[in-house]
Amino acid sequence: MLSNILFYSLDKAIKQYRRFAQANIDRAGIAITIDQWLVLRVILETDDLTQTEIGDRVFKDQASVARIIRLLTQRGLLVAEALPHDGRRTQLRVTEEGQRILDAVHPIVLSNRAVALQGLSAADTALLQQLLEQIYLNCTPPS
Amino acid sequence: MLSNILFYSLDKAIKQYRRFAQANIDRAGIAITIDQWLVLRVILETDDLTQTEIGDRVFKDQASVARIIRLLTQRGLLVAEALPHDGRRTQLRVTEEGQRILDAVHPIVLSNRAVALQGLSAADTALLQQLLEQIYLNCTPPS
DNA sequence: GCATCCTTCATGACATATCATGCATCTATT
DNA sequence: AATAGATGCATGATATGTCATGAAGGATGC
Numbered sequence: 001m002l003s004n005i006l007f008y009s010l011d012k013a014i015k016q017y018r019r020f021a022q023a024n025i026d027r028a029g030i031a032i033t034i035d036q037w038l039v040l041r042v043i044l045e046t047d048d049l050t051q052t053e054i055g056d057r058v059f060k061d062q063a064s065v066a067r068i069i070r071l072l073t074q075r076g077l078l079v080a081e082a083l084p085h086d087g088r089r090t091q092l093r094v095t096e097e098g099q100r101i102l103d104a105v106h107p108i109v110l111s112n113r114a115v116a117l118q119g120l121s122a123a124d125t126a127l128l129q130q131l132l133e134q135i136y137l138n139c140t141p142p143s
Numbered sequence: 144m145l146s147n148i149l150f151y152s153l154d155k156a157i158k159q160y161r162r163f164a165q166a167n168i169d170r171a172g173i174a175i176t177i178d179q180w181l182v183l184r185v186i187l188e189t190d191d192l193t194q195t196e197i198g199d200r201v202f203k204d205q206a207s208v209a210r211i212i213r214l215l216t217q218r219g220l221l222v223a224e225a226l227p228h229d230g231r232r233t234q235l236r237v238t239e240e241g242q243r244i245l246d247a248v249h250p251i252v253l254s255n256r257a258v259a260l261q262g263l264s265a266a267d268t269a270l271l272q273q274l275l276e277q278i279y280l281n282c283t284p285p286s
Numbered sequence: 287g288c289a290t291c292c293t294t295c296a297t298g299a300c301a302t303a304t305c306a307t308g309c310a311t312c313t314a315t316t
Numbered sequence: 317a318a319t320a321g322a323t324g325c326a327t328g329a330t331a332t333g334t335c336a337t338g339a340a341g342g343a344t345g346c
Contacts, residue, residue, distance in 0.1 A: 010157045012202050013275040020282035059155050088311050088324040116281045128274050132156040138259045139163035231294040231341050
């Protein structure tokens, strides 16, 4: 039975959480995807990252980050300015509109997490996180 | 910090597991994706399901299942025959080639799971699964 | 028998995931 | 300074996720 396989439960839980979280953002009338929000948030925190570095933080590859940045820029939530000292890179900056969206999404995200974790104690979530980290390490080839 | 957020760890663990599992299938020279394998496996077990029912079992929506079935059919791993009593549906059947691929992937999947779960006790995985199920339920609107 | 509604499936549109590749630029070496 | 290798970014190809819609067949009520 598939339902007895741990990785099926993992996939199921994260997919349902994503649907739930996205639905709540949509319902609030905010036009942004979870993934775009995540990238925008990282850029706000640290604005001198390369696409690869951003990808490492949000666990996406560079190609995905590039496309998300292009969409965020097209939507005016992000601006890219040329960097004088390195012609390959650009300086990313969250616009006021981007900031407004981040502010609007924040309470929704907090609420999403709280609802999703109802009935789980602090010890539960700590253990869960530790086990997930172990699985991650087990699946990561030694570099 | 993103790394302290449970759902980030969840996303990270499942993505890394999928990359790890797909890489091992690729390395064995088997041309199938994890998702295609999953759908093919469900059809082998129960061959009279609608696309929606298959989607429920593998946690995908009907549109994704339709595309995966089309690809599996194009690759000759699946055949679809018209059903006499219901003109909307087709009878799906795994071909010999499809069966051969399922057989070849099976030991790899078992090995993937074993490696990914190294260091986790049976009690750990049972608890993990229970907590994941709770999260799923928390994110599922009452129907 | 017929209209209406439901189900099954296909597909278009858009976003993301992954891999590969191409191009420009930077850095290190000589 | 010239070149080789590394880095940053864009993009094409293919697969999947999600939503919406359309076409066709089936079921029900009248």
